[in-house]
Amino acid sequence: MPAQQRQFLEAQPAPSTDALGCSASKLALNQEFHGGGLTFYRKSTDNERFGNVATPASDRGFLVGVAMRGGHRRRILHGNHASTHDFDQGSIYIRDFTDDYRADLQGGFDFMLIELSRDFIERVNDEKGGPRVSSLLPRAGEGDAVLAHLSQVLAGVVADPAASSSLFVDHLSLAIGTHVLGQYGAGATSGWADTGGARVLSRKLEARAKDMLLATLRENASIADIAEACNLSRSYFIKAFRQTVGTTPHRWLLEQRVQKAQELLRVPGRSITDVALLCGFADQAHMTRVFTSVVGVSPGAWRRENVG
Template identity: 45%
Template sequence: MLNDANIFTTAASRQKDSLGCVSNQLHKDLELHTGEFTFYRKCRREQNTSEVATPPSDRGFLIGVSLAAGHRRRIMSGNRSTLHDFEKDSVYVRNFEDDYRADLHGAFDFVLVELSHAFVTNTCYERGGSAITGFSSLLGKKDPIFGHLAQVLALTLDSRSEASPLFVEQLGVALGTHLIDRYGKVASESDKKSRRLSSLQETRAKDMLLARTQGSISLEEIASACNLSRSYFIRAFRETTDRTPHQWLVERRIDRARDLLKHSDAPLSEIAIACGFADQSHFTRTFSQLVGAPPGTWRRETRK
């Protein structure tokens, strides 16, 4: 559910946005953040060429739907590249676990929705389906259902302050559910086993992740210590633990916070810092989402 902290932002002042686009070249650059979704409107009128690039991460998946024809992009993968033309209602999906590089040619107008791994996992579970590992290639494929939903979402995002938070979130659910139902790929058991970390790699990765409480290590360093690429490590960690590295680390921090809340009288601000949270507000918000009650309330109830 959206709350007062979920606001629209205009990113014109940034050189590169979170999707790798050059912000000052965009005619429209809107973002709306929620717990499980981030919505974007990216529009460029000029017929120029630019490059986008994002390194592997565990952010989840991105659906992009073209609102107009005339855009072309070249996708690079290793030493190979493929060229794709986008018409109205053309779609693409990015897995943030992959290293993404592309050249964008000409004007474009896209609505994009970023889905968290938690949304994908929970939706599969709630609908009684098998877990999925990714999605079928949709580069340039036209999908009228995505097209209609994107048109409504574009109008809603453009209205900004008039946008109904609940309605926007429901559009995200509709887009994500259609993606999962229509294009989700179910991994075979042999595929799942082949991508798991070994016991040694799992132990090493978890120990190094816990060291990130002080912000002293990166996913790149952990992957290297496991003799894996960053993108492969992220996939293998998720197959092994059913969590992304970030999700696993947050849960461990909450476990430590519970222990401190139960067995110490330290103020919440000190516990937040000791457990690796940016501040007390961040700690309270995350604790409430995972545990179901604010830390102060949980402490009082536990000590009764």
């Protein structure tokens, strides 16, 4: 090879890869969202010959992948050995970032990916009680109906983060963390530790929690903030709130926002878009979805039926 051509080839930049070792230019969908202490990705391609992915060992924690559709196969390299795995819709894989990872991806794919840091795992350990989990067991190609369902919800969050409140993302992240540690954590037990007796909030703590939730119409407080103000763990707070009020904090807040929307919809001349923003919804479409789920009809239909 002529020296000039060799120098030209050596000067070419390496193909761009993302944080998970994928060639970004080959992805048809490449989304990322941080929330609830987790990092979520959605990556998809119709490229039947996507090629290799590789990430060097690091202390980032663990990665859980959930196949959103079937037809994908990957050959995972383990030193001088390799194993091949087929993925149907709802199949998962779990890998530890402390291991070098190399895989050959065959067939198109669509994955929801959840990155769990070690700090997040420690936090869930503190809240769930029982034996502590220090690592997750590797998996490749096994089905998980719970994660498959949660990933469908996640897809909407990652696609449009502004439409989901931090309270909802906190709930979702905690549900994912609890399930993953319970099912795949080394030495883990499923479910929450039973401390005995009913978990209820005192009237003072109930009032404080509701005041902070209502303040999220202006300030987007998180479950962790409210639990800390009540001197409780997130998990205990969520369960105690539900036991006391009869619904989750997120659902209660949505119902309060819908009640406020009903009051404002009675005001002549006020647009539904204005009502949505005043009540803390991302936009009119977001309010319509929530309003319909709570009341049973759309804001416009409710206004026509109840406002003369």
